[in-house]
Amino acid sequence: MAGQTLYDKLFDAHLVRTNDDGSSLIYIDRQVLHEVTSPQAFEGLRIAGRQPWRIDANIATPDHNVPTTERSGGVEQIVDPVSKIQVKTLDDNCDEFGILEFKMNDQRQGIVHVMAPEQGAILPGVTAVCGDSHTATLGALGALAHGVGTSEVEHVLATQCLITKKMKNMLVRVDGELGLGVTPKDVVLHVIGVIGTAGGTGYAIEFGGDVFRNMSMEGRMTVCNMAIEAGARVGLVSVDQITVDYVEGRSFAPQGAQWELAVEAWKDLVSDADAEFDETVVINGADIDPQVTWGTSPEMVVSVNDQVPNPANETDQVKIDGINRALEYMGLNADQKITDIKLDRVFIGSCTNSRIEDLRDAAKVVEGRKVADNIIQALVVPGSGLVKEQAEKEGLDKIFVEAGLEWREPGCSMCLAMNPDKLGNGEHCASTSNRNFEGRQGFGGRTHLVSPAMAAAAAVSGNFVDVRELIK
Amino acid sequence: MNKFTLHTGVAAPMDRANIDTDMIIPKQFLKSIKRSGFGKNLFDELRYLDEGQPDQECTGRPLNEDFVLNQSRYQGASVLFARENFGCGSSREHAPWALEDFGIRSVIAPSFAEIFYNNCFKNGLLPIVLSEEQVDQLFTEVQANEGYELTVNLEEQVVVTPSGERIAFEIDDFRKHCLLNGLDDIGLTLQHADDIRAYEAKRQAEAPWLFGAIK
């Protein structure tokens, strides 16, 4: 019999039972809650007179709606009434049911997918859900992590289980080494460009090969985060010493004798050498340049030194229409050079790129430089209070502020514009987030997805430049 | 989810085809963080004369006296008679939430929009399909007799009129089973609570560090 993939192992290890209709009931070790998708779930529990199955499996924090400007006034200071009520409701629900929550001005508050691994709430080998599609991020730890809807949030709260169907296995292997200035974000954007936004639909994607083996945990999180942008609900990286070193000493990680036991158990969290994948994609790391998305889907991505595609070069009518629609929305011309795209705003943040390494990368580029005159606003939004604290310890905040970027409080911010941070109509933004959909960052806003280093380079240049020219 | 076995209640006739989900619960009320509390805005645009705002107190609002549910003879109605294609429009679960919160337990019509029909079962609401003629007959009877009450017997799959007439209806076995036992997905999963507990005990033995750590 062929060996098992990491996904197979995680799935089998959590199987409670197979239902008559072929679906599986899997046990969920961890649920992360935030203010947008949990209120009706808690309400559902209350109406049905149910209690959460297991309080200590849950952890919560508000992120989508929190203001990232001065907010010492707490929840009461949130201007938008709907945002305020969502944050308040999360606070009340967690208090009522006794769920641990890092509230708005707690140092440990942050974007769910940044906060949870940072705290050691997510560990190798666990199953985890959160009412947010970017839960795939957590697969970087060798955990099986799903994004779920509100009714499933309630289901997991009430039963500690998820009804699911087993996915297929895909291996994305990136061999060799990355060039200077090429980051995990460029790798995942390139991968999405290769397999397409629906390429991973129905699969759990495991990222393997030397590039991922040598990548930091934070980089692996950036990559897994965007698995969903390739259509896959699950992204995974096998566990190795880098994983173990990352987890050690975190608040909710095992200690002492239990630590030894856990590390021993985690050794098996790798795909077997003879495991069979339903699909394998192989990419050479050396072929990857810094990437920039030009269109309204993450697969509309090219190297910074390329040009915007020309629909005349395509034969497929659906593709031609897609390119034309995107060009119009983005206000770009066919064959326009990527480096000729003028920018209005820069956003460094989101669950994709708001961890300390991301901020270090960006700071390195802007240090000693100034934000270009045509940039109306350049935001740096750390992913959690602890990331912010660390960055300030290292003096990164001063580098940003001196260069003319704004240093903010942690939250989702301009990633989805549910709080006051938004793009104006028609504005171009170099953004380290994960979605460039129409209107995602504000009505009529034009998002270009890039790495933190590339966003920083764009901020000081006013247009896209190959960051390698600035860090030579 | 509420069980549905046997229900007797005042019936009210909504004499209008294609009642859509926007009529059932207008979009300005969807921002709520709750799934209860929509009842006061059920049929808001038909029911009140002013334009409803979210979070508004509804008791003092001017009522449309012509609207069926505002008429004194239909107060406390829990069975709704409707015309074809009831619940068309969006997939929002707010529509059955609003009906249920208002106190409606069953809707009887010649046809329903499919998604709405499905959503009803997730929320303890019983949609019953009868023929055009049977629905016509019910409309005539309820309009002619004040205080008309209908009994819905899910176990036997019949509705019983005040005169004792029994009208049979069809329902899928699985859905019937779920409603009779008050089972939603969660309820169904909880039928396997012993399996879950057994798994959990094994999990705790294998990975004790995952238990009691977050507090």
Ligand code: SF4
């Ligand atoms: S940062 Fe963006 S993608 Fe990530 S959880 Fe927040 S809104 Fe979602």
